[in-house]
Amino acid sequence: MATAAPHAHDHGHDDAHPEESWVIKYLWSTDHKIIGLQYLFTGMAMAIIGGYFAYAFRMQLAFPGESVPTYGVVSPAQYNAMVTNHGTIMIFWVAMPVLIAAFGNFLIPLMLGCDDMVFPRINRLSYQIFLLSALVLIASFFVPGGGFGGAWTSYPPLSSEAGYSLTPLGSTIWLLAVALEFVAFLLGGINFITTTMNSRAPGMKYTDIPMVVWMIVLASIIFMASVGPLIAGAIMLLFDQNLGTHFFDPTAGGDPLLWQHLFWFFGHPEVYVVLLPAMGIVAEIITTFARKKLFGYKTVLYTAIATGILSFFVWAHHQFVAGIDPRMANLFTATTVLISIPIAEMCFVYIGTLYGGSIRFTTPMLWALAFIFEFLIGGVTGIFLGASGSDIYFHDTYFVLAHFHYTFFPIAIIGTFAALTYWFPKMFGRHLNESLGKIHFWGTVIPFNMIFIPLFILGVGGQHRRIYSYEHFPELFQPWQQDLRVMATVSLLVMLVFQALFLMNFFYSIFKGKKASKNPYNANTLEWLADSPPAHGNFLHLAEMPVVHRGPYEFNHPDRDEDYWPQWLPPEGVSAAPPADPEPAADPEPADESADQDADQDSDQDSDEESAS
């Protein structure tokens, strides 16, 4: 946030909002854009920690027992703790805060034509709880016994019995951090959903909402509907750890499978919680840089909803070898294979959008196309794991690991870079360096494949997960296997070096990049109507709040000379002055009329202030 300070505030008019100190403005802000940036920078900092862990444990696997530069010798307990927290951090403290919270906060009010979220102070609270959760998690690495090492899935009895995990404090603090993080996202999610339902710009129908907003809202709903049982489960696990209850202890009438059900009932929808926002981001970028309308807006929307519903009925495919009834395994195989249909449909729609477009290979476009390509590999390998017959063989091997990295890496890393490079001009008012961006793109995507393709091969060869050193497993310590491990680790090192290049480009461009105009890509959605970067209140300094007249992807419309048609432009022949009444044909919903009046009456603010004080 400190780095963003000089420019995020680079706007001249601040009449409605008196001068505030730096702390109030950047650490205590209720402005959705600042909160979005707070999430973004916190997520990036956590990604560096998670990436460093990956570096340390990959070095141990490639060169077992040798001292890792900047870390030292990795002990078995440290290895477990780093593997566990790498997964925890990358999912809960990188993918979620960046994809959903950072871009959700930054984009939703701008894209809906609002001046802020509906509950700005709850939004601030959401970030503060999230920051606290991150600090609690980091604290858990330094307590006696070390950080929790029972894997991010935290299966009991390993997680519930200190006698097994050997991390009496680490496991409890880890659990508290995750629970706090859930609270933060529940608060944020309520804000996202309510804002989108109730505060759209006048004239904006359901089908005029930009796809990324839809996706973030659907993700928030899926998260909200799936996380509850795990919150209850977390309380039970906390009591098992500290009060001596036996919810998950089979020796005293408990059931460890209960935790697996509660965890995966959340854990699998969670995949779609982070996937959908990335899918939305890609939809925005592909339409803008192919200069084409999204092929099948409603198809994408309905398949996303179908994915969300189906995602609640697939969780037991994580438990095929955990001792569940084989008849249940058949059922969950069917639902799991079924869920690939809507996802494939979405990918087809994006490829269909490219057909016949005038494609511009800008950096964000490269990231968006790479997302589809790499995610398809992750999705297709998932079929082998979703089918119980083959999963029994692949379970807990590196094939699983490579599969979910082929889904999560495109989602959390490629999707984030796509969004960050695309909206960077809007966030900071300046452009990233395009050449450095392309070098960084190839320097990330090629090593990514070089890391995980060897791991697929090792996994099919039977290499089991969560093993500190393969030296004592002669059949897993053949020279060809070790060569593949070294190859994956060296590729990781190369990829990390290129991330330093990105950080240089990122921070240099925040201060010294080429100035960006309001709408540098000639895109259609409402955020491009606001200044770059938008002032506090987004559109408040304009003559009127934006009114929406058409869908978000009207590129190359036959009736128009320019190849884009922004949502906010009134139809041809209508004057640009504020219409006396909103377009009757634009929206049949009567509720919009009152919303329109509200938007026009800025003076109402004063009376609100009086009643609030």
Add this chain to the structure above:
Amino acid sequence: MMGKPIATTRTVMGVSTGKLAVWWLIVSEIVIFGGLLASYVMHRIGHPEWAASAAHTDVRIGGLNTMVLLTSSLMAVLAHAAAGRGDGPLAAKRLAVTIGFAVMFLCVKAYEWTTEISHGYTITASGFWQFYYVAAGIHAAHIIAGAIIMGFVMMQARRNHELGRVELIGLYWHFVDLVWIFLFPLLYIAK
């Protein structure tokens, strides 16, 4: 303190943003209690011997608390009615009575738990008792949180401020009440 954003005053759905948010909050709470109670019911079916532990719960005290909570919900409805007529002070009084019933509920609960614990039925006593204390405990935490928030709403309503919030806290209160309507038969009556 800045005023409300324009976004907060818009009502595209025809429902106030506050009410929408409370409904979504309730959705998220339903899944929390739903997951917990589903786990309990599945285990209860799998462990017929838990009935022996459940026999030691006191249906009369549970029934009393059910009556207390139902009456408190009635008072919340009456407060809403008063707020609907614009009578803030009366709404505040009725909310105060609701809070009084909440405190009574917690006192009865404290007496009940003290008796049970002194008879050796602690949270680690058996599979049934751990679910009993966790489910009723999470519910009691919701009663405490609801009563505190209701106190803030009451202070505002007394000065005729934010009367819409009387309905919002009422919605939440009915939900907490409804959870107890599920807990009472599952924990007390089912022997």
